[in-house]
Amino acid sequence: MDVKVFFYFYLVKESEIILEPVAEAIPRSAHRSECYMPSQPPTDDELLALLQRAPEQGIDLLFRKHYAWLCQRIIRLVKEPALAEDLAQDVFLELWKKREQLRIQASIPAYLARAGRNKALNYLRDHRMDQQREELTDERWLVEAQAVAQLQARDLQDRVDALLDSLPDRCRLVFVLSRFEDLSNREIAQQLGIAEKTVENQMNKALRLMRAGLDSYFS
Amino acid sequence: MDPFGKYISGYKSAYQPQVDRGLQRLHEKMGRTPSEPRRASSRLWWMGVIAVLILALLAWFFWLRDGTQIHATQEGETLPLVLEEGLEVVLNESSSLEFFPAEDRLLLHGEAYFRIEPRPARPLLIETPHTQVQVLGTAFNLRARSRELFTEVEMEHGSVVFVDKNSRDSTVLNALQRGRCWKDGKGMTVEPASHGSAHYWRTGQARFLHQPLQLVLREMERHYDLEVEAADHLLNCPVTITFSGSRSSDILRILERILDAEATPAGTKGYLLRGGACPREE
Numbered sequence: 098m099d100v101k102v103f104f105y106f107y108l109v110k111e112s113e114i115i116l117e118p119v120a121e122a123i124p125r126s127a128h129r130s131e132c133y134m135p136s137q138p139p140t141d142d143e144l145l146a147l148l149q150r151a152p153e154q155g156i157d158l159l160f161r162k163h164y165a166w167l168c169q170r171i172i173r174l175v176k177e178p179a180l181a182e183d184l185a186q187d188v189f190l191e192l193w194k195k196r197e198q199l200r201i202q203a204s205i206p207a208y209l210a211r212a213g214r215n216k217a218l219n220y221l222r223d224h225r226m227d228q229q230r231e232e233l234t235d236e237r238w239l240v241e242a243q244a245v246a247q248l249q250a251r252d253l254q255d256r257v258d259a260l261l262d263s264l265p266d267r268c269r270l271v272f273v274l275s276r277f278e279d280l281s282n283r284e285i286a287q288q289l290g291i292a293e294k295t296v297e298n299q300m301n302k303a304l305r306l307m308r309a310g311l312d313s314y315f316s
Numbered sequence: 317m318d319p320f321g322k323y324i325s326g327y328k329s330a331y332q333p334q335v336d337r338g339l340q341r342l343h344e345k346m347g348r349t350p351s352e353p354r355r356a357s358s359r360l361w362w363m364g365v366i367a368v369l370i371l372a373l374l375a376w377f378f379w380l381r382d383g384t385q386i387h388a389t390q391e392g393e394t395l396p397l398v399l400e401e402g403l404e405v406v407l408n409e410s411s412s413l414e415f416f417p418a419e420d421r422l423l424l425h426g427e428a429y430f431r432i433e434p435r436p437a438r439p440l441l442i443e444t445p446h447t448q449v450q451v452l453g454t455a456f457n458l459r460a461r462s463r464e465l466f467t468e469v470e471m472e473h474g475s476v477v478f479v480d481k482n483s484r485d486s487t488v489l490n491a492l493q494r495g496r497c498w499k500d501g502k503g504m505t506v507e508p509a510s511h512g513s514a515h516y517w518r519t520g521q522a523r524f525l526h527q528p529l530q531l532v533l534r535e536m537e538r539h540y541d542l543e544v545e546a547a548d549h550l551l552n553c554p555v556t557i558t559f560s561g562s563r564s565s566d567i568l569r570i571l572e573r574i575l576d577a578e579a580t581p582a583g584t585k586g587y588l589l590r591g592g593a594c595p596r597e598e
Contacts, residue, residue, distance in 0.1 A: 156346075160339050168333040177437045182333050186342045193346055240448075240484055254330065257323040262437070276324065307324075 141205040148196050156193050163205065164189070167213050173273045174217040176262055184216045214278055218288055221270070260310040264303055271296055272303035388412040389426075394518065402433030403440070408517050427459040429518050432474075443481075447497045450477040456489075457514040466496040470514035480504055513538070516559060526554040529575070529589075540564040543586030550575055553594035 139147070139158060148155030164185055172181035188209055192199075203211075261269060267289075274280045274288065275296075282300070286293040387407055389395045395407040399415045399422075407413050411426020422442045432440060434453030442449040444460035447467045454474025460467040469478050471493050478495045479486040485504055489495045492509045513522035513535040522539075524532050530551045533544045542564045555574060559567065568579045568587060577592030 156342075157339060160342060161335055164335050164338050165333055168338070169328055169331055172331055173328050178331060178333065182338055182341075185333075186338055186345060189342055190345050193342075240479060240486065254323050254326050258327055258330070261324070261327050263439075273327075277327070 145199075145205065148192075148199075152193070152196055156189060156196075159192070159205070160189050163209055166206075167209050170210055170277070171213045171217050173277050174214065174270065175221065180220070181217075184220060185213060187216055188212045210278075214274075257307075257311070260307055263310075264306060267291075268299045268303045268306070271299040275300060383417045385415040385417075386412070387415075402435065404431040405429065406518050424458060424460055426461060427457070427517070429455075429457045429515065431455040446481055446499055448479040448481060450479065452476075457518075459514065465500060466498045468494065468496045468514065470494045470509050472515075478504065513559075520560060522559040524555060524557050526556055529553045529555050529571075532557060532571075535559075536564065536567060540567075543583065544568070544579070544589065545582060545586065546577075546589040547591070550577060550589055550592060550594070555595075 139162075141159075141162075144155055144159045144162065146155075148159065167185045167188065168178075168181050171184050172178060175181050175184065191212065261272070264272065270289065271285055274285045275282070280288065282293050282296045285296045289296075385399060387395060387397055389407050389409050389411050391410050393409055397405045397407060397413070399405060400417065405413060406429040408427035408429075411424065411428060413425075413428060414423040416422070420438050420440050422440065424442060424444050430442070430451070432451055432453050432455070436452055440451040442451060442458060444458065444467050445462070447460070449456075449458060449469060452474075454476055455472040456474070456476060457470045457472070458468070459470075469476065469489055471489050471491050473491045475488055475490045477486050478489050478497065480497045480503070482501070483503065487495060487504050487506060489506065493506055494509045494514065495504060495506045497504045513524075516522040516535075516539050522535060524535075528551065529546055532555050533546060536542060536544055536559075539559065553575060555571070557567065557570060557574070571577070571589060572579055572592075574595050575589065575592040576595075577589045579587040579589050582588040
């Protein structure tokens with residue numbers, strides 16, 4: 098019989114975090130040895146099993162495999178590298194603390210991505226970081242964003258990054274949740290506690306501002 | 317938008333965290349077990365509470381409730397400030413500076429020198445009545461005196477974007493450049509930095525190496541409140557001179573000697589340099 102490892106998903110709702118247990122089967126082969134000495138890169142299932150049997154080795158290997166992309170994902174939400182890294186470390190810390198009660202249903206990347214997103218959104222909510230700079234007019238935004246992009250841009254990717262960074266906070270957040278976290282407008286509205294219509298408006302605003310920023314660059 | 321789709325998809329993809337450092341931090345967090353709370357004596361506890369209340373009250377007085385800081389200097393006073401980590405300012409005399417940390421924004425009236433550590437994720441906006449300076453990390457002098465016809469940025473290192481609030485024109489200023497935004501609608505000008513002269517109020521030094529006399533005289537006016545004119549044939553003479561805590565009378569005497577000229581009083585607070593000739597280049 099397959100060993101079950103349980104994971105918990107974080108769901109952001111109002112001011113509390115709800116833990117939702119889900120389950121996924123792990124192959125028996127993952128438990129052959131307590132000390133993992135891989136001849137080829139370990140699979141996530143093997144690493145999860147290792148986390149149960151040799152926790153310190155398991156968490157290190159999981160961290161090395163998934164930390165970089167998780168930071169990249171979180172930084173799109175919070176912008177600041179140090180903060181993104183801190184939150185990503187906290188995701189692994191939760192994994193460590195809950196290792197004995199874990200049950201998994203989704204894949205490790207899906208779990209980490211969701212946990213990271215919720216950590217970031219909780220942080221932004223607690224620190225009201227999504228409510229700043231809303232007063233910017235399009236014109237003021239354009240001047241500031243172009244100024245920043247002009248300083249930062251070594252190439253077009255830098256330019257696009259700088260423009261996205263410069264979007265008003267809530268507008269950027271809505272855009273990132275839609276584009277990179279693949280959330281529907283309804284899900285974004287629920288996560289951020291705003292109306293679905295507001296999500297639509299913010300998406301339109303993001304597209305309008307980005308178009309303005311990029312058009313003037315190429316005109 | 318489609319041509320840029322791949323660039324938007326690549327948002328932040330260049331960012332690479334240091335995995336080893338992150339793992340070290342994780343280990344530190346994992347090792348942090350909640351310790352048994354120590355029971356402090358009730359007297360000690362009350363002293364702590366009172367100390368915190370006093371500090372909170374002081375903080376309320378010195379920083380306004382939303383975190384805004386306001387600093388000002390009187391005539392003859394300069395004020396070094398560390399507004400937050402990596403954001404250092406020296407405020408010149410008769411100036412005021414407001415800092416809005418939540419908006420990463422500063423408002424300057426007067427003159428100040430800024431030294432700002434790189435902050436790519438949180439660009440800083442420094443406003444004066446007529447201009448904006450967009451900063452990511454650099455050191456420069458910003459001068460916005462109401463009595464002068466221009467707002468001036470003199471760069472030490474790094475670069476900034478200098479924006480004219482009225483026309484919305486902007487220009488990038490790089491290390492050792494000086495930008496001026498003219499209040500009378502004449503736009504913006506960029507020229508080489510003034511040989512440290514913009515920093516004279518802070519460093520006590522300005523060095524001019526083979527610079528036209530008229531430039532040196534303009535800087536004298538700025539620092540010594542002394543108007544010195546020169547005969548036309550002297551205006552473009554190359555001059556090498558250092559202002560280093562010197563008195564204006566000493567500088568006049570040196571200029572007389574370099575140019576073999578004579579300074580005679582003219583007007584209420586000025587002099588005219590006449591006679592003489594340009595010094596021969598070595």
